Amino acid sequence: MSNGEEQNRQGVSEEENVRTWSDLPREAMEVIMQKLLIDEKTFILNMDVIASKYGWLLVRTLTDLFFLNPFTKVKINLPFKSLSAITMQPSLLLQHLPIALFSSLNIFEKVRPEKVCLFEEIRSLDNFSLGDFFDYFLRVSALQPGDETWTTGTFNVNFKFTPRRNVVYRDGCFNFCSGEGALGTFDAAERTWTILIRYDFETNRDIYMHESFGELLLVNEYCQLDTPKKYKNMIDVYKLNGSQMGWDVVQSLGDRALFLG
Numbered sequence: 001m002s003n004g005e006e007q008n009r010q011g012v013s014e015e016e017n018v019r020t021w022s023d024l025p026r027e028a029m030e031v032i033m034q035k036l037l038i039d040e041k042t043f044i045l046n047m048d049v050i051a052s053k054y055g056w057l058l059v060r061t062l063t064d065l066f067f068l069n070p071f072t073k074v075k076i077n078l079p080f081k082s083l084s085a086i087t088m089q090p091s092l093l094l095q096h097l098p099i100a101l102f103s104s105l106n107i108f109e110k111v112r113p114e115k116v117c118l119f120e121e122i123r124s125l126d127n128f129s130l131g132d133f134f135d136y137f138l139r140v141s142a143l144q145p146g147d148e149t150w151t152t153g154t155f156n157v158n159f160k161f162t163p164r165r166n167v168v169y170r171d172g173c174f175n176f177c178s179g180e181g182a183l184g185t186f187d188a189a190e191r192t193w194t195i196l197i198r199y200d201f202e203t204n205r206d207i208y209m210h211e212s213f214g215e216l217l218l219v220n221e222y223c224q225l226d227t228p229k230k231y232k233n234m235i236d237v238y239k240l241n242g243s244q245m246g247w248d249v250v251q252s253l254g255d256r257a258l259f260l261g
Helices: 003-017 026-034
Strands: 048-053 056-060 065-069 074-078 099-102 108-112 115-118 128-133 137-143 151-156 168-170 173-177 183-187 192-197 206-212 215-221 235-241 246-249
Touching: 168 206, 173 206
Parallel strands: 048 115
Antiparallel strands: 048 056, 056 065, 065 074, 099 108, 099 128, 108 115, 128 137, 137 151, 168 173, 173 183, 183 192, 206 215, 215 235, 235 246
């Protein structure tokens, strides 16, 4: 037998051994399909994920604002046009002060123009409020189940207060800190605004707040290249002194590590 005939015979034998998926027994197909991951991939153009936690995403498109759980495919639509700070273009967001999301059900911790932090797993979105901060007043917009628009109320702050970075939810209140160390709280249940500390620092600084083991911590980050010599450390950490209503220096975090957004 020639080499050509032998190769043709092997090719025919290989083709005879090849079987389609439909030829497999049903039981074998079920076992194979159980081990395959099949998912529909849907892509949305111009989509911004403002924040994520516990599997939930806060998504903003050019025309929509909604919560999305990509694992369960649950989507919760939110009114879009009335969320002034979130719906602004990124260039305008720089001119807007941070905003915070308050919840009577403790669903959310904080909202910034580009970030939201969830601190409790969402099973149903029953009631929450969205707040915009300005220099001299606090504007809070509330949404009830079934509402198509936000209801807005205004609270006096009484002095210039420019919150920085993030918002910390603690003991039923949302805490805001300015660059000068002023601390304000908003009681979500009572809908009241209170200034706990007016000013505690000499200069305006880059501030992060964090709760750790029940303590409200404040982190100062110095980003200037010409930082004065008296600020020899680039980062300082303080904790709230509730009895004297001031910030005490933290000498050591021990075995703790703080992750700042």
